[in-house]
Amino acid sequence: MRKKVKATRDESRDVVLSGPGGVGKSQLAASLARELRDQERSSEAGLDVLVWVRATSTDQVISAYAEAADQLQLPGAVPEDEDGAARLFLRWLTATERRWLVVLDDINDPCWVRDWWPDSGTGRGWVLATSRREDAQLSGQSRALIRIGLYSDSEARAYLKRRITDAGHPHLHHADQASEIATELGHLPLALGHAVAYLINKRCTMADYLTLLRDTGSQLGDLLPTSADTEGYGWPVTTSLLLSLDAVEEADTSQLARPLLHLASLMAPLGHPATVWTTPEALHHLRTARPPRRRRLRKHQPPVTATEVRTALEHLRTYALITQDTATAPLRMHALTARAVRETIPPDALLATARTVADALTSLWPRHDHEDRELAALLRANVVHLDQLTRPALWQPTTHTCIYRASESLTKAGLYQQAIEYNKTVFHLTSSIHGPDHPATLTARNNLANAYNDAGRIQKALELGEQVLADSERILGPEHPDTLATRKDVANTRETAAAVQQSQ
Structure with a gap:
């Protein structure tokens, strides 16, 4: 497969790796990118700029x-205008x-990247792109769509032999x-990756x-119902x-x-900051979520330390349950692994787990988003993913702060x-969950009005x-603080509308 990708690249064509979850698309892309990055820069085939999206x-x-x-210090790039800076890049x-x-890793919808595909x-x-999709748009404009599927028997055996031999066993x-x-x-690469990590670390024979x-195998029916196994891969992954x-x-x-796996399984597959699990919010949750020691009551459990968390995460990395490309890179859990883990979360614990994740994400938000764009984008993506997985956990009994923080970001x-699109969604959800006259619904509608104003759609905002x-x-x-804040927003919008009308 690597040879096929390189041959296509030699033809000056972009490459799209396509295939279902668990077949190793992102892993292959990361391997190829690292290989190019690590070559000598004096080499004709070397690499000066690598951007992983x-x-x-x-x-x-x-x-x-x-x-x-921003990293390239391109003239004209303004921190407060990401759209403009992106087009400049x-x-x-x-x-x-x-x-x-x-x-471009894990393209969900080709339409989303159509206007943002670099001209090579x-x-x-x-x-180099990866996607589960096989749309015609992905193979147009001289792009090569390379399908990646399950290992053949010979490929699976070769993979297991190489990994075990390279590990010295x-x-x-x-x-x-x-x-x-x-x-x-x-023959699923993801499941075989779990297996070989177990074999190597436990010095376990194949027999x-x-x-x-x-x-x-006899326990899986309770952990992963057939209805959840939409891709047909849940059984081997869960095993x-x-x-x-x-x-x-x-x-x-x-x-x-x-408990760390339970928390991480609610995160977006694209990755999340490793530091989220050493926030005070996460440490407090983990203190009561782990099994009691020596029959102690949970409320008398000793505090969880950041060192303990990092050690536990290292064990999870060792057994390929989570991955991390570098010490500072985001932690990632494959979507299929995360789905299997989520099936083990007790139903009565899901709400607390979801809101703990939301608390931890919110606590990491940079004071000014442009100071760490990558972190802000990662946090926004994880808030959206968390909400979609656990709804209405972030909306009851009250709307969680992270919902509004993502909008502000x-x-x-x-x-x-x-x-605008995000605040439309928030408004409709708030209205359906809390009712049209709930204070949270009024806040959501006001945020949507402000989004229209910020986008220059003044009349709609007004x-x-x-x-x-x-x-x-x-x-x-009329004297409620929220009413006063809304009145101020409306006054500002009226001033803007008047200024626009005068300039015309």
Whole structure:
């Protein structure tokens, strides 16, 4: 597969790696990117600029490009205007003599990246993308769509042999048993990655691992219902996951591995900051979420330390349950692994788990988004993902602060259209959950009016703002703080509208 990608690149064509979850698209893209990055810069095939973009939304693409413009110190890039900085970066790519690679990872919708696909026609750079989609748009404009599927039996056996041998344990490999393991795990690269990590770290023979696999199979019906297994991969992933989790819990004396996995399984597959799990909010939750020691009551559990959390995370990385490219890179959990983990969260614990994640994300938000665009974009993406997974957990009994923080972040980043669409969603959800006259609904409508104002759609902002003001005076009273804040917003919008009218 690597040879096919390189051959296509030699033809000066962009490459899209397409395939279902768990087949290793992002891993292959990361390997190719690292290989190019690490080559000598004097080499003709070397690389000067590498930009990795989590392309699950337009917002993330724009933020990544704006961050690149800032890092390159491109003239004209303004911190408060991410959209403008992103377009400046795209223009720079078409003109530069430097060698570049842009990786668009996990494209959910080709339409979202259509206007943000870099032009590699100059031959100095190229685009490598990954997606579960196989749309015609992804293979147009001289792009090559390369499909990645399950391992063949020979590829699976070769993978297991290479990993075990490279780790210095060739005696653990047995060709016939490797084939049986591949069959048991459906030849899915993700599940085989779990398996080989277990084999290496536990010094487990393949025969013993097969026995464990087959014994565990009888428990999966309760953990992953058939209805949840939409891609047909849940069984092998869950099987390998459970074995790895057993090994992690045996090695991790802090007993934090499982509660940490529960928290991480609610995060976006594109990644999340590792520091989120050492925030006071996360440490407080973990203190009561881990099993009591020596029959102590949970409320008398000793505090969880940041060192314990980092040690537990290292165990999870060792067994391939989470990944992290560098010490400062985001932590990632594959979507299939996360889905299998979520099936083990007790239903009565989901609300507390979700709101703990929301608390921790909010606490990490930079004071000024332009000071750390990548972090702000990552936090926004995780808030949206968390809400979609756990709704209505972030809306009851009250709307969580992170919902409003994401809206504010979009506006501060200059992503005005995205802010409008986001606030439309927040308004409709708030209205349906809390009712049209609830204070939270009034706040959501006012935020939407402000988003229209920030985007320059003054008349729309004024019409909506005056409606919100009238409802606020009726429901909350004319002197309520929220009413006063809305009145001030409307006054500002009226001034802007008058100024616009005078200039015409």
